[in-house]
Amino acid sequence: MRGVVRAGLASLVLLVLMLLAPGALAGQRPVLLIAIDGVIGVASSEQLEAALAEARTRDAVALVIRLDTPGGLVTSTRTMIKAILGSATPVILWVAPAGARAASAGTYLSYAAHVAAMAPGTHLGAATPIALGAPPQSPREPGREGERPAPLDAAERKVLNDAIAYLRALAQLRGRDAEWAEAAVERAATLTAEEAAARGVVDLLAGTIEELLAKAHGRTVKMAEGERVLELADRPVETLDPGLRLRVLQAIADPNIAFVLLLLGVYGILFEFWNPGTFVPGIVGGISLFLALAALSVLPVQMAGVALLLLGVALMVAEAFTPGLGILGLGGLVAFAAGTFFLFDPAAADFDLRVAWPVAIAATGVSGLLLVGVLGAAMGARRRRVVYGAEAILGAEGEVVGWQGERGRVRVGGELWEARADRLLLPGTTVRVIARKGLVLTVEPIREKPS
Secondary structure, eight states: OHHHHHHHHHHHHHHHHHHHOHHHHHTOOOEEEEEEESSBOHHHHHHHHHHHHHHHHTTOSEEEEEEEBSOBBHHHHHHHHHHHHTOSSOEEEEEOSTTOEEETHHHHHHHHSSEEEEOTTOEEEOOOOGGGOSOSSOTTOOOOTTOOOOOOOHHHHHHHHHHHHHHHHHHHHHTOOHHHHHHHHHSOOEEEHHHHHHHTSSSEEOSSHHHHHHHHTTOEEEETTEEEEOOOTTOOEEEOOOOHHHHHHHHHTSHHHHHHHHHHHHHHHHHHHHSTTOOHHHHHHHHHHHHHHHHHTTSOBOHHHHHHHHHHHHHHHHHHHSOSSSHHHHHHHHHHHHHHHHSBOGGGBSSOOSOOHHHHHHHHHHHHHHHHHHHHHHHHHHHSOOOSSGGGGTTOEEEEEEEETTEEEEEETTEEEEEEOSSOOOTTOEEEEEEEETTEEEEEEEEOOOO
């Protein structure tokens, strides 16, 4: 009996320990994994900062960033690099899976990480600031003997030198190839995974997370407080979910999506004003507008572009309310098209940050069709007979109910009216209204009732 009681107590204690300290029972501190795909932006920097905070709270042995990016915003990239350099948890940046890339901003992040790795079939590089335009030679060629880049003005040279110094500083900090770092910025050089590993741009190649941890195990990395040996063998890997908010923010922070949401918001609210009570355009427009404002708040927006867009919409609305020769509408279309071009600041990102030409052309075309539709409806309304108000009854037909001399009563549209005419009319005669004064109609006979 006592043995049964002891076994039960031991099981209870074991269960409590499992609930309170599963990590202690396992004897394993985890490796945390996050995936950053697409353009580097505010959502990416928030995701990294949250992951580093989680790693610090849970005493993780390392944080692995699986990266696939074409580039991103300069401010967000620098924020992420500062977070990595000041991290108490070693950061392993892994360009994966096969076919992924660490272009532009991704190259800077790779150089900043404590351990940089790439999967076979990936590439990195092309870190030239986009504000400088196209590189002087092919992005895959780091330069030929005797070839010199095209001359830059003072402002461009300042931007280029700053980017070169920034990446060289990271290369020197991590002991990686500083000469190629300069070529990546100055000549938009790129490397495949195998080439990067051979040149010391990255530390190792790994096709799977298990291979990555096995190869990184035992490496010595330089942390802010000193050197540390990575102990990654047989560690459990836990993937951190960025959460719904960050996923939505990452999706809508695309310049094209933000622009389309802005248009849906503006036109939805305008349609609700034009057709009050339908609710659907207003609801869709309101939601779209708030999502667009959330996206624009994390993108480098130029106020001149926003002003041109609003001016264009305002001019087209003014054309709808004061239809004339279409001058206001045409000016609105021109302002709208210019606004799409100046909406975002390209110097704030290292990728092509602007509304795509197909999206801009389609949006301008739809706005033009709406303008033509509004003008056509307005001109048609001018040609139609008035169907309400005092003039609506003119031309209507009715029937004489009673008549004495030159005055009597007629039924028009189901209502009895006082009427007058220049002759005697017999009851039952069909008449047409030719004038109205107050509540008295002037009528003329159409068909006399036979006597």
